[in-house]
Amino acid sequence: MTKYESYKKDVLEASLWLSEQGYFGSLRGSGGNVSVRVSETAMAITPSSVKYQDITAADICVVGSDLSVIEGNDKLKPSVEAGMHNIIYQRRPDVHAIVHTHQIYGSVFALINTPIPALLDEVSFSLGPMIEIIPYALSGSPELVNNVESKLANNANAYIMQNHGILALGKNLDKAVLNAELLEKVAHIYYLALSTGKQIFTLPESIIDLVAVIRNQEVKEALVKKA
Numbered sequence: 001m002t003k004y005e006s007y008k009k010d011v012l013e014a015s016l017w018l019s020e021q022g023y024f025g026s027l028r029g030s031g032g033n034v035s036v037r038v039s040e041t042a043m044a045i046t047p048s049s050v051k052y053q054d055i056t057a058a059d060i061c062v063v064g065s066d067l068s069v070i071e072g073n074d075k076l077k078p079s080v081e082a083g084m085h086n087i088i089y090q091r092r093p094d095v096h097a098i099v100h101t102h103q104i105y106g107s108v109f110a111l112i113n114t115p116i117p118a119l120l121d122e123v124s125f126s127l128g129p130m131i132e133i134i135p136y137a138l139s140g141s142p143e144l145v146n147n148v149e150s151k152l153a154n155n156a157n158a159y160i161m162q163n164h165g166i167l168a169l170g171k172n173l174d175k176a177v178l179n180a181e182l183l184e185k186v187a188h189i190y191y192l193a194l195s196t197g198k199q200i201f202t203l204p205e206s207i208i209d210l211v212a213v214i215r216n217q218e219v220k221e222a223l224v225k226k227a
């Protein structure tokens with residue numbers, strides 16, 4: 001039993017749920033990763049290339065902000081996307097959990113390289129006024145970390161990763177998973193709406209402005225709390 005035990009259990013539980021719901025792109029695969037902030041300088045993150053059904057909470061890695069392994073199973077490496085998670089925790093004090101998936105409808109927009117505008121208020125208040133595209137770079141590369149970092153200033157809780165998948169952020173793990181779910185829902189609905197060929201209406205400008213104010217406020221409050 002270590003001080004990270006409950007974080008590790010939460011990460012495994014969220015990963016299993018996302019896997020069972022098909023968020024990792026295949027029901028038996030591990031196409032994605034999940035992390036939670038455990039301190040100012042460390043996170044608990046899923047290991048690389050293992051089926052979540054085959055591991056225990058002890059196999060979840062605890063990684064420092066220099067990406068050194070603090071705790072884990074010697075035979076398992078942390079996710080190759082640990083650098084991407086790390087930069088988000090460094091740049092966004094409001095974020096305490098991150099879900100990266102290869103979910104189907106989110107991935108449709110990753111292929112057509114099209115952001116998702118503000119369409120449904122319950123979704124936009126959680127995710128932000130625009131779900132932007134993070135330009136493509138190879139998984140685990142420093143270029144991908146830079147590309148992710150370049151988009152974080154909009155304070156959104158969801159992004160589409162070009163030709164790859166999605167990122168959902170949250171102030172806790174429940175919220176990050178919920179945000180991945182909300183992104184899948186709005187991507188599915190937007191896809192169906194686009195397929196009608198009819199005009200699509202976004203939320204009114206005044207609501208989009210309010211969404212931006214609320215997202216910026218949450219980040220500002222997290223910064224004040226940290227200081």
Ligand SMILES: [Zn+2]
Nearest residue numbers: 031032164165
């Ligand atoms: Zn991925």
